[in-house]
Amino acid sequence: MFHKMLLCFDGTRESHAALKQGAELAAACHAQVHLLAVIQAGAMALVGETLSAEAPLADYQQRVTDILNEGVEDLLALGVTAKGHMAIGDPVTEIAAAARALSVDLIVLGHHSRSALARWWRSSTDVSLLDIVHSSILVCIDRPDTTPPA
Numbered sequence: 001m002f003h004k005m006l007l008c009f010d011g012t013r014e015s016h017a018a019l020k021q022g023a024e025l026a027a028a029c030h031a032q033v034h035l036l037a038v039i040q041a042g043a044m045a046l047v048g049e050t051l052s053a054e055a056p057l058a059d060y061q062q063r064v065t066d067i068l069n070e071g072v073e074d075l076l077a078l079g080v081t082a083k084g085h086m087a088i089g090d091p092v093t094e095i096a097a098a099a100r101a102l103s104v105d106l107i108v109l110g111h112h113s114r115s116a117l118a119r120w121w122r123s124s125t126d127v128s129l130l131d132i133v134h135s136s137i138l139v140c141i142d143r144p145d146t147t148p149p150a
Contacts, residue, residue, distance in 0.1 A: 018110030
């Protein structure tokens with residue numbers, strides 16, 4: 001089914017849900033997993049969190065590196081080994097470039113009501129990720145547990 005997967009991770013609750021769902025699918029498919037964190041060049045806004053505009057780029061990169069390492073460790077705890085990747089630029093462009101370079105057949109994203117999904121789904125030039133990748137895309141929804149307590 002899927003042999004190589006690219007999981008996009010930004011440290012948010014939604015991306016943790018996508019990480020978990022992606023890990024389950026990767027384990028079931030025995031897929032090779034790559035984890036991607038993107039630094040938005042120029043915006044200096046950490047995906048999922050905001051840093052002040054005065055924060056030096058090195059601090060910003062370190063925070064994204066920490067988030068990426070957290071994701072790799074979380075995957076390992078779920079029984080999936082992943083290689084971490086970091087990119088700088090527009091998220092849509094960088095996700096598409098990583099998907100091509102790694103020859104993945106599935107991209108896994110988390111959905112964060114509008115703004116975060118828009119960040120992953122469309123670039124600043126309004127290009128849709130769907131239009132520029134040749135991989136399937138799984139958008140994971142973080143659903144709160146609706147099971148009544150026992």
